[in-house]
Amino acid sequence: MSSRGPYRASEDQRTAVRDAIKKRLQEIPRESGQQTEQSVATAALTDSTENRLYALLIGVDHYAQQRGLTGAVKDASNIQTFLLAQHPPVRADRIMFLSNENATAVSIVRNIQALAHNDAIRPGDPILIYYAGHGATMPKPPGWPASTSHIQCLAPHDARVIGERVEGVVPDLTFGALLADLANSKGNKITVILDSCHSGSSTRKDSLSVARGIEFRSDDGTREYTISASYQNEIWGGAVERGLAKLDKFANGGLESHVVLAACGPDESAYEDFGTHEGRFTSAFLRVLKASGTDTMTYSELIRRLDNLPSQTPQCEGRDKDTRIIFDSGIAQRDRTCYTIERFIDGDRTSYIMQAGVINGINKGDTFAVYRDQHAFQTGKPSGGNLRVGAVQPITSTMSPVDDLHPDLNDWSSATAVLTRISPGSHNTFSIFIDQTKYPDLYAVVEALMEEALHSPEASDCSFILSNAATASISLYLLGSDELANAPPTVGAAGLPVTGKLIGFEILDESIRGLRLERLCGTVRLTEQHAILRSVLRSMAHFFYHLRSTPEKQGLSRVVSGNVRRIRREVDYDAIVPVPVYHPDGDPIDIKTQGGFYPHTARAGDHSDKRTVYGVDVVNTYKVGQGWDLFVWMFFFDCSTLEICKFYGAPKGNVQPPLRRGAAQPLPLNYGEAGLQPLTFELPVGQELDVGFLRIFVSTHNADLSRIAQRPVLGTRGVLSASKDWAMKPEIWDAITLAVVQKQ
Numbered sequence: 001m002s003s004r005g006p007y008r009a010s011e012d013q014r015t016a017v018r019d020a021i022k023k024r025l026q027e028i029p030r031e032s033g034q035q036t037e038q039s040v041a042t043a044a045l046t047d048s049t050e051n052r053l054y055a056l057l058i059g060v061d062h063y064a065q066q067r068g069l070t071g072a073v074k075d076a077s078n079i080q081t082f083l084l085a086q087h088p089p090v091r092a093d094r095i096m097f098l099s100n101e102n103a104t105a106v107s108i109v110r111n112i113q114a115l116a117h118n119d120a121i122r123p124g125d126p127i128l129i130y131y132a133g134h135g136a137t138m139p140k141p142p143g144w145p146a147s148t149s150h151i152q153c154l155a156p157h158d159a160r161v162i163g164e165r166v167e168g169v170v171p172d173l174t175f176g177a178l179l180a181d182l183a184n185s186k187g188n189k190i191t192v193i194l195d196s197c198h199s200g201s202s203t204r205k206d207s208l209s210v211a212r213g214i215e216f217r218s219d220d221g222t223r224e225y226t227i228s229a230s231y232q233n234e235i236w237g238g239a240v241e242r243g244l245a246k247l248d249k250f251a252n253g254g255l256e257s258h259v260v261l262a263a264c265g266p267d268e269s270a271y272e273d274f275g276t277h278e279g280r281f282t283s284a285f286l287r288v289l290k291a292s293g294t295d296t297m298t299y300s301e302l303i304r305r306l307d308n309l310p311s312q313t314p315q316c317e318g319r320d321k322d323t324r325i326i327f328d329s330g331i332a333q334r335d336r337t338c339y340t341i342e343r344f345i346d347g348d349r350t351s352y353i354m355q356a357g358v359i360n361g362i363n364k365g366d367t368f369a370v371y372r373d374q375h376a377f378q379t380g381k382p383s384g385g386n387l388r389v390g391a392v393q394p395i396t397s398t399m400s401p402v403d404d405l406h407p408d409l410n411d412w413s414s415a416t417a418v419l420t421r422i423s424p425g426s427h428n429t430f431s432i433f434i435d436q437t438k439y440p441d442l443y444a445v446v447e448a449l450m451e452e453a454l455h456s457p458e459a460s461d462c463s464f465i466l467s468n469a470a471t472a473s474i475s476l477y478l479l480g481s482d483e484l485a486n487a488p489p490t491v492g493a494a495g496l497p498v499t500g501k502l503i504g505f506e507i508l509d510e511s512i513r514g515l516r517l518e519r520l521c522g523t524v525r526l527t528e529q530h531a532i533l534r535s536v537l538r539s540m541a542h543f544f545y546h547l548r549s550t551p552e553k554q555g556l557s558r559v560v561s562g563n564v565r566r567i568r569r570e571v572d573y574d575a576i577v578p579v580p581v582y583h584p585d586g587d588p589i590d591i592k593t594q595g596g597f598y599p600h601t602a603r604a605g606d607h608s609d610k611r612t613v614y615g616v617d618v619v620n621t622y623k624v625g626q627g628w629d630l631f632v633w634m635f636f637f638d639c640s641t642l643e644i645c646k647f648y649g650a651p652k653g654n655v656q657p658p659l660r661r662g663a664a665q666p667l668p669l670n671y672g673e674a675g676l677q678p679l680t681f682e683l684p685v686g687q688e689l690d691v692g693f694l695r696i697f698v699s700t701h702n703a704d705l706s707r708i709a710q711r712p713v714l715g716t717r718g719v720l721s722a723s724k725d726w727a728m729k730p731e732i733w734d735a736i737t738l739a740v741v742q743k744q
Contacts, residue, residue, distance in 0.1 A: 051088045052125045053327055054118070055080075055095045056111050058156070060133030062100040064168075065160040066214050071272035072132035073099045075195055075282040079130050082286055103133070104158045105168045109235065112178045116185040126189040126327050127182065132279055134159065134214045135196035135270075138166060138226040143572045144173065151226075154196065155214055166216045166227045177236040179258055188320075190258035191299075191327055195279045197263065197270040197312075211269035212279070230577040259299050259318030261285070265655050268312045280309050289326065297326050300706070304340070305373055313654055319646060322706050338377060339704070341370060341387070341399070341415040352387055352399040358552065359703055361545055362397050364389055370405065370415060394551055395701045430464040430541035433472035433508065442478060442503065442526065449534050464541045473509040473544055478502065479523065501526045503533065505714070509544070512639050515596070517691040521640035521684060522714025536642075539713040543642045546635075546708050547693060559627060560659070560698050562618035563588035564597055567671060567678045591616070591694070601690075602682045613678035616647075617666035618696065620659045629657035633697040633705050634669045636679075640690050641712035647679075650702050659698065669696075 059076030061069045080097060083090040096111055108131075115127060134155040144151065151171055158168035183190060197213040216225040263270035263281035272279045284306045289297075297305075303316040318324070339356040356362050369383035377383075384406035387399040436443040443466070450465055469475065479502040505520035507513050524533050568585035571578050589597055600612035620630055634648040648669040650658060659667050671678045683690055697705065 051086060051090050052122070053083065053090045053094065053128060054115065054121050054125060055083060055090065055128040055130065056098070056115060057095060057128075058098045058103050058108060058131045058133065060100060060103045060156050062157065063134070064158050066134060066155070069133065069210065069212060069272060070274070071277040071279050072195070072212070074277055075132040075272075075279045076130060078278070078282065078286055079193075082289065083128075101157055103156045105154075105156055105170050108154070108156055108170055109174065109178065109232070112182060116178075116182045121186050123185075124187045124189060126191070127186060128191045128193070128327060130193045130195075132195040132212070132282060134212050135194070136166075136169065136214050136216060138216055139224050141226055141229040141231065143229050153227075154194075159214070159216075161216055161225050164223075164225055166225050169227065171227060171231065173236045174232045183258065188258065189324075192258050192260045193262075193282075193285075194260070195263045195270055195282045197268065210274070211271055212263075213269055228577065259316070259321050259324055261299065261303070262315040262317075264312035265315050265651060270312055271309075280312065281306075281314055284309060284314075298322055299324060299326060301373070302326060315651055317651065319709060339368075343415075352401075354387075354389070354397045354399055355395075355704060357393045357395045357397050357703075359394060359549070359697065359699065359705070360707070361549065362389060362392050364392050367402060368399070372415065395699060395703050430474075430544050431467040431472040432464050432537070432540075433467060433469045433475045435475075435477070439476075439478050442476060445526065445530060445533070446476065446537070449530060449537060452534075464537050469508060473507070474520075474540060475506040475508050477504050477506060478526070479504050507639070512691055515691045516689055517639055520642070520714050521687060521690075524714075536713050539642050539710055542710060543637065543644060543713075546644065547637050547695065556630075556698055556700070557592075559621050560618055560630070560632075560696070561621055562591045562616065562666070562696065564591060564694075565589075565615050565617065567613050567615045591618075591696070597694070599679075599681045602680065603685075611680045611682075613680050615668060615671035615678045616694065616696075617668045618659060619666045620661050620663065622661040624662035627661060628700045629661055630659040630698045630700060631657045631702050632659045632667070632669070632699075633708075635695050635697075635708060637693045637695060638690070638712070639692055640684075640687070641714050642710070643712040644708055644710045646706075646709040649705060655702065657700075657702075 057076045057080055059073035061071070061073045076097065076099065080095055083095060084092065096114075098107055098111065112129065115121060121127070131154055136153050136155040136159065137150050138153065140149055140151050151173070153169040153171040154175065155169050159166070160168050179190065179192070195212065197211060217223060218225070263279065270279065270281055276283065285302070288302055288305050299316050299318070299321040303314050306314055339354050339360070342353045342355070344351045344353065354362070354368070366389045368387050368389070369377075370385055370387055371377040371381065371383050385404065386402040388402050389397045390400050391398040432446065434443045434446060447466060450463070502523040503526050504523050507518055507520065524536055526533070565588050566585040591597075599614060602611045616634060618632060620627075622628065631650040632648065633646070633650065636645045636647060637643075638645070681690075
């Protein structure tokens with residue numbers, strides 16, 4: 001640390017510094033990286049800005065061997081019309097449209113591959129893939145990585161049965177591999193919209209609508225047909241564990257490469273109406289976008305604002321679904337945690353229930369502003385009043401009005417609560433230590449930021465306070481001249497001056513320091529613009545709260561067991577054709593009894609053959625007829641970078657808990673049907689040690705934990721999904737011999 005001699009500023013000097021900082025804070029955006037309302041308005045008026053969106057739109061009404069539809073092509077055409085009408089419009093030559101006979105499985109695959117190889121598409125350009133048509137479910141082919149008995153697929157024009165094999169479909173494994181390749185080539189601004197389902201519809205047809213799903217069965221209905229084990233192996237063979245698995249169930253909520261919107265949830269059907277010849281989901285989707293626009297609405301907000309669709313619950317998954325703007329990756333102008341509010345009237349008594357509780361960090365006395373919907377909040381419209389938390393349950397909170405609510409809040413179907421004002425000491429605080437004698441200027445800056453965080457109406461759900469070294473988790477200090485040469489990477493914003501001292505972060509938390517990690521992997525420059533430092537401090541508070549949070553009554557975790565497993569890929573020669581299969585390699589590591597997990601760690605840039613990959617699975621030990629089925633989430637907390645990475649999460653809506661009682665097989669959280677690759681670990685350049693925590697949350701009720709995840713605040717990530725070449729192709733060979741007989 002710095003060897004600077006003792007110095008203590010006078011109270012007048014400290015007051016002057018705080019006043020200057022507060023004035024400056026009012027002049028800069030409230031969150032790092034956010035635009036001001038004026039800049040957003042100016043950008044909206046600049047119609048000359050090019051719309052860089054590229055789209056592949058697919059609609060299938062006519063089928064070679066299956067029952068046809070009447071609204072899928074119209075839905076795709078309506079999406080095209082909407083894109084061409086944007087301001088600025090999407091260029092017509094950037095939209096590829098496939099319908100009916102042109103929308104075969106081969107054509108769909110080739111057109112997605114063409115997006116990845118299109119030189120006109122720049123890395124970072126937004127890409128939309130829309131599909132309306134049939135989907136299907138079929139038995140898992142031998143050797144395919146899934147813990148359940150069935151897989152899902154898109155069923156385009158040529159979906160059919162030849163002999164006893166299904167052909168002409170795009171299974172989830174293929175689709176996921178295509179999306180992963182597209183993301184590797186063009187970046188993560190990918191949107192996938194699926195107006196289809198994966199349940200047979202022959203028994204779900206009525207006089208008003210028809211479901212977009214088919215089954216592949218024998219004529220007598222007693223046997224289910226499926227694809228061969230090697231079907232489209234040339235596409236997914238090198239990357240079995242990638243991308244989007246379980247198209248309808250969205251078992252994984254940590255998708256990084258794309259955001260997925262789907263017309264219905266697990267075990268539901270997506271319907272089109274005979275009267276309008278339109279899909280219910282696409283029709284509702286376009287109504288919301290036409291009414292509100294795409295410039296400020298996030299994907300999650302769009303799903304919340306959809307009309308109530310009979311018999312189907314639209315789904316939205318992807319790590320950035322709460323912050324990514326429709327068809328792009330911009331950040332919402334006002335990005336704070338928003339929760340759903342429900343109003344209940346019982347005679348003369350009215351109560352308000354918020355879908356967030358202890359697990360989300362809610363405390364008694366927290367005050368929330370209530371908006372008609374999240375879009376009203378994001379676009380700066382006034383709130384309809386305030387609600388205060390009176391009682392906090394594990395998953396929900398009971399609230400009461402602070403004052404009279406605005407009459408416009410008569411429709412509570414999409415009402416949203418946003419944390420606004422918190423009294424000091426009433427919410428989740430994170431303790432910081434700064435040696436005031438050594439660093440008076442730094443102390444004054446952080447003190448002003450602390451007061452702003454505690455009292456400002458823009459306060460976040462977790463904040464920070466200054467305390468002594470014995471109770472603090474992090475110590476802030478200024479790097480001395482002898483430390484600058486070896487300083488870790490500095491966090492800053494583009495265009496900021498490079499002048500200013502560097503702030504370092506020493507870890508005081510004993511649970512982390514005891515594992516020999518003493519400093520965070522990065523520094524922050526102390527300049528006149530303190531938005532970056534504010535963002536880092538709030539992210540620290542958020543990180544440590546969710547790392548340490550515990551329920552008031554513990555015990556549910558005792559019924560969940562699990563293991564970390566080293567994963568090995570082999571070839572199953574007993575299948576109809578050789579296929580890759582996955583087996584545990586070595587002894588499993590019990591996640592509850594082991595004191596720690598010490599993975600084999602690679603260096604950044606190491607080839608896949610030097611990496612070890614790991615999978616995590618869990619078991620609900622309740623027996624059938626006892627206890628409950630459970631919802632489960634898995635996060636990795638990286639203590640060097642403050643990243644919280646979500647690797648598994650339950651889908652929203654009316655869904656069944658995935659962690660079932662009495663299940664014969666464990667539930668994989670980051671391999672198999674979970675949709676993500678196994679984990680691999682690496683140390684950043686120049687770092688000899690890293691510490692993190694895998695945290696698995698379980699609950700009897702579904703909860704919105706999407707806001708727990710956060711990107712690296714300092715440095716670069718050290719836990720990764722295994723790359724697509726983590727398991728090399730095995731060295732095997734064979735030959736085909738054909739007799740040739742010539743005679744006259």
